[in-house]
Amino acid sequence: MIAERALKTLEFDKVRAQVAEFCTSSLGKQQIEKLVPETDFEKVGELLKEMDEGLAILRVKGHVPMGGIFDIRPHVKRAQIGGMLSAMELMEISSTIRASRILRNFIEEIEEKEEIQIPHFIERKNQLPVLTALQHEIDECIDENGAVLDSASVELRNIRQQLRSAEARVRQKLDSLVRGPGAAKMLSDTIITIRNDRYVIPVKQEYRSYYGGIVHDQSSSGQTLFIEPESVVQINNEIQRLKVREKAEIEKILSALSAKVREAASDLLVLVNILGDIDAILAKAKYGAKNKCTKPAVNNEGYLRLIQARHPLIPIEKAVPNTIEFGREITAIVITGPNTGGKTVTLKTVGLCTLMAQAGLPIPASDGSELSVFRQVFADIGDEQSIEQSLSTFSSHMVNIVGILNQFDEHSLILFDELGAGTDPQEGAALAISILDEVVGRGARVMATTHYPELKAYAYNRKGVINASVEFDIETLSPTYRLLIGVPGRSNAFEISKRLGLKDSIINRAKSFTGTDRREVESMIASLEESRRKAEQDAEEAHEILLEAQKLHDELEEKLNEWNIKKESLENKAKEKARHIIENAKKEAEQIIKELREMQQNANRVIKEHELIEAKKRLEDILPEENPILKKQAKIRERAQNLQPGDEVKVLSFGQKGTLIEKASEHEWVVQIGMLKMKIDESDLEYVAPEKEKQAVKLTTVKNRNPHVKWELDLRGERLEDAILKTEKYLDDALLANYSRVTIIHGKGTGALRQGIHEYLRKHKRVRSFRLGEAGEGGLGVTIVELK
Template sequence: MEPRVLKTLEFDKIRGIVATYCTSSTGQALTEKLEPVRDYEEVVRLLEETDEGLSILRVRGNVPMGGITDVRPHAKRAQLGGMLSAQELMEISNTIRASRIFRQFIEAIVDDKEIDIPHFVNKKDSIPILTGLEHEINAAIDENGHVLDSASSALRSIRQSLRIQEGRIRERLESYTRGRNAAKMLSDSIVTIRNDRYVIPVKAEYRSHYGGVVHDMSASGQTLFIEPDAVVQANNEIRKLKVQEREEIEKILLELSAHVQEVAHELFILVNVLADIDVVLAKAKFGTAHKCTKPDVNNEGTIRLAKARHPLISIEDAVANTIEFGKEFTTVVITGPNTGGKTVTLKTVGLCTLMAQAGLPIPALDGSEVAVFDSVYADIGDEQSIEQSLSTFSSHMVNIVDILKRYDDRSLILLDELGSGTDPQEGAALAISILDEIHGSGARVMATTHYPELKAYGYNRPGVRNASVEFDVDTLSPTYRLLIGVPGRSNAFEISKRLGLQDRIIDRAKSFTGTDRGEVDSMIASLETSRIQSEKEAEETHRLLLETEHLKAELEEKLAAFEEMKERLTEQAKEKAKKIVQNAKHESEAVISDLRAMRLNVGANIKEHELIEARKRLEEAAPAEAKKKAVQAKAALRPLEAGDEVKVLSYGQKGTLIEKASDNEWIVQIGILKMKLEQSGLEYVKPEKEKKMAATSFVTGRNTAVKLELDLRGERYEDAIVRTEKYLDDAILANYHQVSIIHGKGTGALRQGIQQYLKKHPRVKKYRFGEAGEGGHGVTVVELK
């Protein structure tokens, strides 16, 4: 691109703004040379790099790029065998450190898989790893550029001797400052240094008292800085040590410079890569600050800028315009009044094109598209040259002639006020001829003019569109909005009328313009009215479309979530049901196996309690949900009341309701135990007189059911023995294997009597006290034969 065009379109100003976002002098220098490129693939790569930079800034906020210095001159001098200073070596170390931190930063982003940044990964991989040199320099030089004592054992020894010698001199000289005559003979009680030697400030009249060498005097001549004879030799020793120190430091610096020489080429690469990264990040920071976006690019000459702004106009003041051409039409002719924004529109198109081809984001909305041109030409503004004695027309024509010699079908040409500065009729004719010439070649053209003859240009030629900048007659000011498809019209009559010019004068003026002119103005006015109505309808349609799309996306998201939840719950239910069925199957098989084993026992004598236990195991093998529903159904047969006899389903035992503890809980007496249980786990048991006799639950010929326990608490001994004897007979007839006799603890007399009776009973196999959960010593558990 020509430097004159870059300056005309103010690309150099954009370049200067981007440079301010660089963190290194190398990046700034590289930005100042930034120019648009012509290769399509290169433009795509540059924009992708900048977009990755925008993504990194969005995710991480900032990129560590501090401490970078242009150390290429240092590396070059080291290549030539020169000795680098400690400060230069530290700059090399800091630059290597900055590259190491950047590598770690990019690796962390890649490891976290936050964003995809292949171009930055490639740049990171191309940075030479010089950590060894960094450590060598840091081991010898501190961050202030001072050579450390630890740089070599010789330097440490020299500096140690130097400190000892300086301490001795100071101590000797301070003895002078503390002497009896110090206040009278010395100007100040301090030890100072002149010409690298320790001295004391002596009043001029007492010079001979101290002797020695005078190294300096005050401006007034009243104070002499004297090195007393007593410390001359010690100062000489210090000077000797400092010479040795300087020689040792030079030796260390030469050794480090030789190491820099070995990797000088890698340092050149490192600086160049870091400068390139700095420029890419500066582009991204510029885009973030100016609300720019990455445009799509094409190689077909199509431009579509959505709500584009001129980047050098503040966001608050800039008017955004949608500009589109290059596909259905390749030439746009903008007409309208001066100061209406025609020139700004031209510069916006040209500047956005140049920015995109330089890898910069553009000030437009997402989805904007720019073409990659081989060349961009611009003739904008009054470029009259006083030195060349050229008129405005001549100056413009020199530029246009130059453009016509060099343009081709892959050029973007921007012409401002085409044909101006000469006779209007000739100028308009010349403008039409030039536009025909350029348009016929296939180049993309955008031109502005104020000639009315060009208003009909777009209607007579295919591939050409008229456009105009809007003017608000009510406020008598331009709105700076671009209207593609509508030519500009003169607003002189409307403005004059609003300013108070009489109607008869305006009507007479209209009669002078001719019928054709009036018809054209009427046509333009009609087009503007239609355009305004269409824009309102389009905005409303767009709003409704956005709302519909948002609602659709929201419903699709909810439907997807519902389907996902439904599928997940279905799978969970299937898996749960499968496990329940498998458990029930395994338990039932175990019960059947146990029953078969019992049947094969001697005489097939299966006791009732064994069948009850087997049936209970089968019931427990049923799915939990089914058991729960069965329990709830049974519990709901009749409202429970205090005094009712109930079955505690969780224990398989019967009990009596004492009182209601809460809405869903009861206090239940089970034998000697009182427990608080949920109502859903209790089943009402009908009184004995309402039950039907069943062979498996009652003793034949008796009117009472045989319980698994006998409660003798409060009974007399004789009555208790009678009831026990009767109870054991009933239990044996019912084939009970084990029963419980509740006698309570009390004095122990009833317990001892019962157990004495059990000990002699022929059908009692053995007996024992109850366990902790069975009633303890208040219950005797009897096992029957």
């Protein structure tokens, strides 16, 4: 279990509070409030899978019916010990059972349609107890407002009918009194009211003897008396007796229902726990969808790769994303740089993302991120000064560090903020280096921040350690909060001073006071930064070219394989057909020869002319007819002799379609295949006849095309939620432009973006059909959409 100190230091409780806001019941909130990171690799994997199923359900369905769920555990436990539940408590039990039934039907509908794969939700659905009978029994007696219905029993219906009749008689008698002659004079107000559960009228003090009866109350001034007239005393007595009987009958009904709850107590507790689990899972998914989080892959090898990760407690619009990777060859990162540059935020981002993933929460990072499951996470971050213990900042840090060094192992993640700070710089730097050596030497993963310049050279002399820094913009004199891996931080004091107007003479004098070694190190760092920027730019360009080349290579290889398989199949079929033709021809020829020989041997028989003609015709019929497909191909080859620029052709060796650009030489053409232009020998080209229907569609589309709407939409690098919004707008624009076909580029990647786009297209009313692109269209990286 992860230490509570690390959870508090990294503010994991604040993340829990944010997730709890997305719960729809107190059951789910209680689950989230108890949420802690797991340390078992298999358990973490299952938590993330079920959370991802929740994200898929929300993406496809938009919501999950979770209303009407109450925490009925106290009611059930009281029923278990023989207590009688109130009507309101029984109503809450019925409502919770009804909510579980609605949720079960919702999950079963998804399961039947097979829209998405949700095995964890289906497993929980199967575990939900079916308590419909108990719900119906309660609903027959209790309404949705927690009141006992007349239909709860025959006795209760009779009692209430009598009660309503008696109350009507009382009101009738009292109504005749308040409307009688002189009533306006003798009554304070012409109304009927209730005192002590009995019907009374407000009489002025001086007329009390006129009505007689019983005085139940008086006004604060004493001028008005609330009198029960003698004429209604008996009827009011009857009403009280009926109310006593009503109460007894209601208690009898509630006791019977409480007994039913007691019988189903264990099932009800199971049902409540499962509903709480589902509510908590969906709260995680809703949090992820709201904050543009993703499900990370997990490993058990200490490897971390966060792509464009943000601090989860910083608003999205303010957070600066960073990509951080280490844990294999590199097991430690030392971050140097000035204060307020974002070093501490970087540490907390790594720590919090790790804790969130191990708790089954999505992380604020891009698709493709990966985190390790650690047995322990340690964090020494912030001002640790302790007034109560009379410890300085340095002493408090050291107490914490000593505790970490006594507990960590190779399966730990350790985060040090300002390692060695608060003491003599030379001694502090030496201690920092020694502590890092100890942690790295024992195989833990560590990130540390420091001010000490001695640690800038640390990574160059230690295997498995790399420098990093937070970028500083000299132009704006402010940090960019962008993490630079592989480059140590450098002092910007001289540059900042110069930008602020300090004289060059003063700055040059100051530089002369710094040692030669320091100036060389600063110069080396500046050179490294410049080299890094250029290397990043070159690497990005090379990566794009490599991806395009690899894409084309894969598509051509796939087509070539398909062509070879098809060619081999056709050859085998042709050989088999030819064999049958030859065998049949041989048999027929042998039969004809046999018949002719018999005619020749029969000397007494004259062979007639028509018999010879018939035998000759039979021999000619043995020859196979010319294949109409071969005829058509011959015509196409004949047409290929007169190819023209703009003709559509098929490159036989690639199996790709292309367009003729121009004649390269006597027997070569320049052919455009997708984005590529290449010279192809005329013998390798096959003319493709145009289809009139396609030409008509193309002409209509071009005629009505909106020049501001492109034929394709590029979604590479987009998050799924943003990609779906862009796809929705693009399809609207394409329909207005009267397009019948468009292309959506989503790339190959992990396939998550492609799957999400396909799920959205299936539900779009104006999408006729869609398919993955062919080799010449982009292959698995694009989707071709036909619009209605």
